[in-house]
Amino acid sequence: MQLKEFIGDREAVSPVIGVILMVAITVILAAVIGTFVLGLGDQVGDTAPNANWDAEIDEPANGEYNVTFSHTGGDSVDAETLSIEADDDVFSGDDAYASVEVLSAGDSITREIDDGEDGEITFNLIWESGDQSTILDTETLDVPE
Structure with a gap:
């Protein structure tokens, strides 16, 4: 096994980054949709006046x-x-x-x-x-x- 070939081999980096980004996008979308479905977005503007x-x-x-x-x-x-x-x-x-x-x-x-x-x-x-x-x-x- 040659060390130069091992360091230069970057074929698996792109799929790993792609999977991480897809998981992050899925979690963010689920949080936004869940907030609106549960009605939590409606309560943001309702605060008592000072x-x-x-x-x-x-x-x-x-x-x-x-x-x-x-x-x-x-x-x-x-x-x-x-x-x-x-x-x-x-x-x-x-x-x-x-x-x-x-x-x-x-x-x-x-x-x-x-x-x-x-x-x-x-x-x-x-x-x-x-x-x-x-x-x-x-x-x-x-x-x-």
Whole structure:
């Protein structure tokens, strides 16, 4: 056996590299197709907005109080993705109402409170999109008698 012939023999290199590349391409395609089939690609864009909020109880109008969350800075938020909930069922209406469709600094979202409730109540401003939800702000407010 001659050493020069052994070093110069490169016939098997090309098929080995070809097989490795085919396996790599197959794995990448399987990962991409699997991501879309399982629906993981839909969740990439759904992240909670980073915004600052302030809350207060409005003075009674027609015997009803309102809790209002005001947007004080940060990301804009679609009003339809927000809801206001409390630690007990104190709301007379089903939906919170916003001053605009997209809330940015200076805008607010409000919900009516039953006039029979008083004392400290914890309110949560909740963002929901698809199957994800996040509490954006929690405030404990004193509802006057």
